[in-house]
Amino acid sequence: MPFPRAKSPRRLYDEVRSYDRVITPDGPLASALNRHLDRPHLGPFAIPPRRLAVGRRQESEDRLAFLGMVDDEDVSWKRCAYAVGNILQCWEHQGTHDAILEYDAYVDDATERAVERIAGLETASMRLANETIDPDLDVAVVEPEMLTPLERAYLPAEYDAVDLFADADFDLPPFRIHDSPTAMVETVVDAVTEANAENVGIVLDGRSEYSPLVESALEAADVPFFGGPGFADRGDHRLFVHLLRTAHRGTDTRVNEVRSLLTAFDCDVDDADADKRLHELDALDDAGLAWLLEFCRDVESYTFSDALSAFERRTGDALDAFREELETLGLAGERVTEGRVDDLSFYLQTYEVPVDRENEGVLLADAKSASYVGREVVFFLGLDERWTHSAPRRPWVDRDAQYTRNLESFQLLLQSGRRQHYLVQDAAGGSPVTPCLYFEELLEAEYDRFSDLPSTSHRNRSAERSANGFERELAEREPIDASFEPVETISKSSLNAYVNCPRDYYFDRIVDGPERAYLAEGTLLHDFAEFYANHPDAVDGAALSTVVDLMLEEVRPLVRSVDEPTRRTEYRAALETIVAYLDANPPTDGAFLTPASGGDNPIAARFDREVDSPVTERRFVDEGLGVNGTIDLVRSPTELLDYKSGSESSATSIVKHAAIDEPTDAPDFQALLYLTYWRSRTPNETLSFTFFYVTELVDEVIAGGDPEGDLDDGDPDGGIDDDLAAHLDDALTTVTYHPESLADHVRREAFFEHLREEGAGKCRKVLSKIDHSTYAALFDAAPLVETTDNDELIDSEFGRTMIDRLEAAIGEYTYVTTGSEQVMRAIVDRRKGAFFEDDLDAFESFVDERLAEINRRRAGDEAFPIEGLAGEPNYRRVDNRDLLLEGER
Numbered sequence: 001m002p003f004p005r006a007k008s009p010r011r012l013y014d015e016v017r018s019y020d021r022v023i024t025p026d027g028p029l030a031s032a033l034n035r036h037l038d039r040p041h042l043g044p045f046a047i048p049p050r051r052l053a054v055g056r057r058q059e060s061e062d063r064l065a066f067l068g069m070v071d072d073e074d075v076s077w078k079r080c081a082y083a084v085g086n087i088l089q090c091w092e093h094q095g096t097h098d099a100i101l102e103y104d105a106y107v108d109d110a111t112e113r114a115v116e117r118i119a120g121l122e123t124a125s126m127r128l129a130n131e132t133i134d135p136d137l138d139v140a141v142v143e144p145e146m147l148t149p150l151e152r153a154y155l156p157a158e159y160d161a162v163d164l165f166a167d168a169d170f171d172l173p174p175f176r177i178h179d180s181p182t183a184m185v186e187t188v189v190d191a192v193t194e195a196n197a198e199n200v201g202i203v204l205d206g207r208s209e210y211s212p213l214v215e216s217a218l219e220a221a222d223v224p225f226f227g228g229p230g231f232a233d234r235g236d237h238r239l240f241v242h243l244l245r246t247a248h249r250g251t252d253t254r255v256n257e258v259r260s261l262l263t264a265f266d267c268d269v270d271d272a273d274a275d276k277r278l279h280e281l282d283a284l285d286d287a288g289l290a291w292l293l294e295f296c297r298d299v300e301s302y303t304f305s306d307a308l309s310a311f312e313r314r315t316g317d318a319l320d321a322f323r324e325e326l327e328t329l330g331l332a333g334e335r336v337t338e339g340r341v342d343d344l345s346f347y348l349q350t351y352e353v354p355v356d357r358e359n360e361g362v363l364l365a366d367a368k369s370a371s372y373v374g375r376e377v378v379f380f381l382g383l384d385e386r387w388t389h390s391a392p393r394r395p396w397v398d399r400d401a402q403y404t405r406n407l408e409s410f411q412l413l414l415q416s417g418r419r420q421h422y423l424v425q426d427a428a429g430g431s432p433v434t435p436c437l438y439f440e441e442l443l444e445a446e447y448d449r450f451s452d453l454p455s456t457s458h459r460n461r462s463a464e465r466s467a468n469g470f471e472r473e474l475a476e477r478e479p480i481d482a483s484f485e486p487v488e489t490i491s492k493s494s495l496n497a498y499v500n501c502p503r504d505y506y507f508d509r510i511v512d513g514p515e516r517a518y519l520a521e522g523t524l525l526h527d528f529a530e531f532y533a534n535h536p537d538a539v540d541g542a543a544l545s546t547v548v549d550l551m552l553e554e555v556r557p558l559v560r561s562v563d564e565p566t567r568r569t570e571y572r573a574a575l576e577t578i579v580a581y582l583d584a585n586p587p588t589d590g591a592f593l594t595p596a597s598g599g600d601n602p603i604a605a606r607f608d609r610e611v612d613s614p615v616t617e618r619r620f621v622d623e624g625l626g627v628n629g630t631i632d633l634v635r636s637p638t639e640l641l642d643y644k645s646g647s648e649s650s651a652t653s654i655v656k657h658a659a660i661d662e663p664t665d666a667p668d669f670q671a672l673l674y675l676t677y678w679r680s681r682t683p684n685e686t687l688s689f690t691f692f693y694v695t696e697l698v699d700e701v702i703a704g705g706d707p708e709g710d711l712d713d714g715d716p717d718g719g720i721d722d723d724l725a726a727h728l729d730d731a732l733t734t735v736t737y738h739p740e741s742l743a744d745h746v747r748r749e750a751f752f753e754h755l756r757e758e759g760a761g762k763c764r765k766v767l768s769k770i771d772h773s774t775y776a777a778l779f780d781a782a783p784l785v786e787t788t789d790n791d792e793l794i795d796s797e798f799g800r801t802m803i804d805r806l807e808a809a810i811g812e813y814t815y816v817t818t819g820s821e822q823v824m825r826a827i828v829d830r831r832k833g834a835f836f837e838d839d840l841d842a843f844e845s846f847v848d849e850r851l852a853e854i855n856r857r858r859a860g861d862e863a864f865p866i867e868g869l870a871g872e873p874n875y876r877r878v879d880n881r882d883l884l885l886e887g888e889r
Contacts, residue, residue: 003442005170006415020137022046025146026371049151053127061123063351075110077343083114090396092150128154175455177426184423185213188379197361201375206366210381224361231353236317247299248338251279252560274514280557305332371409378417387436410438424450486855489628492670499667501873506864507880517558522645524551527603529578530616533587535609548572573701574694580724587615626847641690648693651735651833660846665874675737676840687737696731737835743784746827747776766819769810778802788832793824
């Protein structure tokens with residue numbers, strides 16, 4: 001797919017060799033022409049306008065103007081930078097330093113002062129505006145349209161324009177599609193050595209992931225390079241600024257937000273503490289952590305110079321260049337306040353501080369800054385939409401002309417080197433990668449991704465090694481014992497995770513996750529419920545306050561300090577709700593169960609009591625069924641209860657999310673799993689599983705009175721407020737298991753009477769006209785379709801037969817049809833809100849299949865995929881998102 005070819009430096013030199021001066025739009029292109037110079041020449045030959053104007057490479061004008069302003073003017077740094085940036089940009093496009101004053105919307109006091117300040121600076125822009133190239137010289141200008149208006153103002157009245165692009169076509173080499181940025185970098189590093197480094201250039205977006213990957217890979221391979229990270233990107237500089245920012249973030253800073261600091265200071269912090277507040281960690285046994293916390297507490301007593309010295313002593317690194325920059329900015333002797341740290345960070349993000357570089361080795365070029373790379377071999381990494389320039393949205397910018405300059409610069413850049421290699425990624429994170437938008441103009445072809453254009457697919461280095469005999473190498477090695485203990489049982493949480501995303505389940509088993517506030521809170525509420533069920537006599541108003549204090553003590557490192565008063569109120573309300581329920585529904589004595597030993601319970605330990613009731617926190621492991629879990633409360637031989645701290649779900653929702661034939665994106669098999677286990681203990685019994693949402697009534701408790709008041713709230717019997725007890729049903733959701741099929745269940749007289757008493761209006765009227773035997777006969781006349789779709793049942797043979805038979809028995813009245821349909825809707829509702837014998841039978845088989853699948857995957861017979869049984873996982877329920885690399889591995 002061709003587009004106009006850029007002339008080679010040799011050909012371009014042949015066209016301009018006779019001129020005294022050759023003006024080029026790009027410094028590297030000028031250098032390439034100068035390398036072909038084959039005769040003595042007075043003064044520069046090929047050179048860009050700015051370098052010719054000052055006779056050398058000049059520092060960034062915007063930084064120089066900014067430093068001149070902040071040194072003498074009482075203007076905020078951001079306001080100063082905004083004014084300077086607008087002035088210089090307008091100057092570049094309009095040709096005069098005070099052109100900005102013609103645009104009233106961009107003129108304020110700071111802008112006017114900046115214009116005056118800039119007028120007194122000796123800069124390349126001022127020379128370009130006020131001077132011209134010696135008219136006595138014979139001047140050629142390569143592609144004048146690529147120069148800005150200010151640069152063209154420097155040109156003499158007469159010059160010869162030389163086209164940069166020839167009439168011939170440049171055949172774009174095919175894009176080389178790789179699986180990942182890492183694979184692309186591996187390809188480049190494999191091709192580069194210390195010996196050929198001087199002949200290689202790499203073009204990439206300096207702010208992309210490619211930049212640190214390339215730099216670290218070249219360093220690891222001992223290949224020299226230059227043009228990489230600037231002043232602000234140096235690791236020790238960034239770390240120091242990160243330290244200053246952390247010191248001002250307050251006591252709610254989390255460990256995972258300052259990992260780089262902790263690593264640099266050799267702080268030993270467990271992964272489980274990742275979500276804890278940094279200032280709540282115990283630093284007694286960790287010198288690095290103790291130093292960091294002390295520095296954060298005392299930061300405003302330091303000057304910037306003192307803080308830098310403390311940092312240097314701790315890390316063992318000398319940051320002389322950074323100290324010089326602090327002196328230049330006038331910050332060295334100032335206190336490290338949050339505002340001044342913000343100023344320093346803004347400056348480093350906005351301006352490129354000059355650094356001394358050794359220009360040896362591989363040349364790293366930024367795709368948005370370079371127009372030409374003068375190397376034999378050039379690798380282009382990414383070439384995606386991030387390579388597209390954003391034209392300034394300012395009234396003084398001719399956006400069409402700017403677009404043309406950017407397009408021609410991109411066109412020239414693509415042809416840099418004698419050999420070009422375009423390394424790209426076709427998709428990232430499951431979405432196609434959009435090529436740079438300039439390709440639309442150059443190729444005149446429709447495309448959405450790189451694979452729509454001429455391309456070849458390349459596997460990464462590891463795969464190529466495997467294809468070339470890596471398996472044989474492995475086969476010759478000593479065998480490794482890869483035996484493992486098979487998974488015999490699975491819990492409800494593990495099963496939920498596995499069905500959603502098998503690979504996330506796998507990482508949950510091998511990677512320690514951080515503690516979470518909601519998990520800690522839920523565990524403590526469970527502990528209190530267990531304690532109160534065993535020792536109700538030990539709990540009064542004062543005891544509840546003690547428990548609230550204990551809960552806050554446990555979760556304090558995980559929650560914001562500002563939220564503590566709210567949480568104290570919520571905890572008290574949740575505890576009162578638990579007390580109210582257990583007072584109204586005291587647990588049975590558990591004589592029907594075997595004894596169970598109590599586990600760790602910090603609340604019971606605080607009150608020096610034991611918790612050993614067989615009906616609370618009953619752990620089970622059933623290898624026959626392949627399940628394990630812990631029953632919070634066995635209310636009776638047929639009733640189980642589980643404490644929840646989330647929002648209430650309906651029985652229909654619970655059954656829906658326990659589906660195994662068509663799993664939802666929020667699978668939850670707890671009720672189904674526990675009922676399956678309990679059925680094995682009490683067969684042929686109707687069983688129930690109740691979810692008690694202990695935080696559901698928090699608002700009611702708070703609205704009802706002072707949560708810190710006495711338990712009895714004035715009740716002489718010492719019980720919970722009657723208003724709270726009256727609302728308990730709002731916090732309970734019960735799912736029932738019926739040890740029979742749906743058809744057998746709904747034909748029973750009990751269900752018939754339930755519909756006659758509590759069914760919809762026409763349903764009650766119709767059933768009042770017949771007896772149970774007539775109703776039961778309906779299920780013999782046609783098979784009942786088990787469905788969760790009302791219309792499907794009504795339109796089925798069973799539905800039509802019911803309506804016909806009831807009309808024959810009662811009469812062809814409209815209410816008979818309506819009432820029959822209401823009966824069938826009630827049957828569907830019962831199907832949607834309860835479990836039946838075939839549900840639990842199918843679940844037993846489902847668990848067996850999942851365990852067999854897990855053990856195959858653990859043995860290495862197949863990979864743990866990302867997609868679960870419902871397809872793409874629900875990422876809101878994934879704990880290890882950063883570990884889920886796309887594709888099979």
